[in-house]
Amino acid sequence: MSDDKFDRLISKSLKTAELEVTTPIKELEQVIAEKIIVDRQMKRKKQHRVMQFAVTIVLLISITGAILFPNSVYAIKKQLFQTIHNIGKSININLNSDSNQLQLQNQVAREIAAIQGNISFNILVPQYIPPGYTLESVKQNTTDKQAKIIATFINKKSKILLCQTKVSDNYSVSVNVDNNKAQVEKLYLEKCEGNLISYKDGSVSLIWITDDNVMCQILGDISPDQAVEMAKSIY
Numbered sequence: 001m002s003d004d005k006f007d008r009l010i011s012k013s014l015k016t017a018e019l020e021v022t023t024p025i026k027e028l029e030q031v032i033a034e035k036i037i038v039d040r041q042m043k044r045k046k047q048h049r050v051m052q053f054a055v056t057i058v059l060l061i062s063i064t065g066a067i068l069f070p071n072s073v074y075a076i077k078k079q080l081f082q083t084i085h086n087i088g089k090s091i092n093i094n095l096n097s098d099s100n101q102l103q104l105q106n107q108v109a110r111e112i113a114a115i116q117g118n119i120s121f122n123i124l125v126p127q128y129i130p131p132g133y134t135l136e137s138v139k140q141n142t143t144d145k146q147a148k149i150i151a152t153f154i155n156k157k158s159k160i161l162l163c164q165t166k167v168s169d170n171y172s173v174s175v176n177v178d179n180n181k182a183q184v185e186k187l188y189l190e191k192c193e194g195n196l197i198s199y200k201d202g203s204v205s206l207i208w209i210t211d212d213n214v215m216c217q218i219l220g221d222i223s224p225d226q227a228v229e230m231a232k233s234i235y
Contacts, residue, residue, distance in 0.1 A: 104129055108151065111138035119147050121166040121214055128233035129153055130226045133160060153220075160220030162230075167215045173207050185224075189231050198224055206231050 105127055112123045115138065129135075133153040141148040148165040175184050175195045182199045194208035206218045206227045216234065218227050 100131075101129070104133075104135060107135050108138065111135065111151075112149075114138075115140055115149070119149065121147070121164075121212065123149050124164060124210070124214065124216065124234045126151075126162060126230055126234045128230050130160070130222050130230065158221035160218065160222060160230075162234075163217045163219070165215050167209060167213050169213060171209065171213065171215070173209065173215070175207070187228065189228070194231065196224055196227065 105125070108129075109125050112125055116123055119140070130153075132155045134155070136152040136154045136159070138149065138151045141150055144165065146165050146167070148163060151162040153160040153162070173195060175197060177184055177197060180200075182197050185196045185198070187194050187196055189208055192208045192210055194206055197205040197207075199205070203219070203221045204224050204227045206224075207215070208231065209215045216231070218230055220227070222230075
């Protein structure tokens with residue numbers, strides 16, 4: 001979508017919502033970007049304070065241990081310094097994970113927005129993608145009678161497919177599988193009932209229909225818990 005079309009889309013959306021904004025779209029984008037940066041900085045400061053607090057507690061325990069157990073001071077210090085190192089490493093991993101997830105979410109949203117205009121239903125966007133996966137593509141399957149959107153996520157060994165298609169009001173899903181090859185479990189995703197199929201080869205398939213009559217399906221070599229978390233994050 002070109003910048004001009006994007007500007008017109010934003011303006012039209014704001015007018016539909018009866019909001020009057022005189023600030024140019026480019027300035028709004030800049031304001032949003034600045035707020036995101038500030039939010040990330042605040043988060044890093046918060047994590048830094050947590051690290052400082054943890055170090056203080058660990059040092060206090062170290063001093064107490066040296067007084068109560070003088071023969072084990074070296075072993076205690078070694079273990080405590082390792083604990084501090086692990087805490088810092090964990091915080092860094094969490095920060096990087098959050099950043100990667102945010103970048104991936106933004107990429108998925110952009111790809112979906114690029115094709116949304118040609119689709120009769122509102123394409124849903126996942127807010128959680130299992131760690132280690134990147135977006136390969138978001139495409140419309142032109143071979144089906146009904147518009148079908150397929151988002152593909154990949155890592156070095158496997159892939160996840162997120163499929164969405166509009167169905168009629170009376171449409172229902174019936175799942176029949178060989179018990180020797182898979183197990184089926186019914187579960188609830190907010191207001192929707194889903195069918196979780198766990199295959200013997202380690203892959204899963206989760207199918208559900210939203211209140212807006214959009215049938216969604218997640219297929220991939222991920223755990224059932226990851227499939228459920230991904231489904232619950234889609235809106």
